[in-house]
Amino acid sequence: MLERVCSPLVKAAIRVRTSREIRSARRPRRHQCWGHLIAAPLWPLHGTNLGTLLRTCDAVGACLAVPPFGWVDAALARGNTLRQPTCVHRVGNPLRWLADEHRTGAHILGVELADEAIRLADLPPARHRTVMVLGHEATGIPPEALDLLDDAVEIPMVGTGSSLNVAVAGSLVLYKLAGLL
Numbered sequence: 001m002l003e004r005v006c007s008p009l010v011k012a013a014i015r016v017r018t019s020r021e022i023r024s025a026r027r028p029r030r031h032q033c034w035g036h037l038i039a040a041p042l043w044p045l046h047g048t049n050l051g052t053l054l055r056t057c058d059a060v061g062a063c064l065a066v067p068p069f070g071w072v073d074a075a076l077a078r079g080n081t082l083r084q085p086t087c088v089h090r091v092g093n094p095l096r097w098l099a100d101e102h103r104t105g106a107h108i109l110g111v112e113l114a115d116e117a118i119r120l121a122d123l124p125p126a127r128h129r130t131v132m133v134l135g136h137e138a139t140g141i142p143p144e145a146l147d148l149l150d151d152a153v154e155i156p157m158v159g160t161g162s163s164l165n166v167a168v169a170g171s172l173v174l175y176k177l178a179g180l181l
Helices: 019-025 048-060 072-079 094-103 166-177
Strands: 037-041 063-066 088-090 107-111 130-134 151-154
Touching (some): 037 048, 048 063, 048 072, 048 166, 094 107, 094 130, 130 166
Parallel strands (some): 037 063, 037 130, 063 088, 107 130
């Protein structure tokens, strides 16, 4: 009979990187507008989500497209903790802007619960200009904008809630589209 020799598992200590090490591994200045990946919360309900989403855009190299509501600038300023300017596109009429993006060949992806939606885990990284559309937290993407979508992605949930907050949902999808998940 073979006797099993079990050696105790030795766990290496976790070393946390210093702020200097983290800074040296990242971009030294803000990215220019690459125009590759754009988060578009065009019908926001809560301004605090815009600043959070803006920080995610910076983290993945994306831009943020915002609607022309008067309170948007204040919401971005309040929620943005970045030290450098970020890439923000101001859109006039959200539906017209989406139609223009669609006409120029951008892939328009809505984050929405739909029968044909792609599961987040199955979403491939963006390979060309992609606009990720986020709707209103209570009512979603307006019906007239749904016709402009090329695809929809949904985030599976096992809890009792029907959806995630816009900043959280947008952040998850952005990381997946950027190929970082």
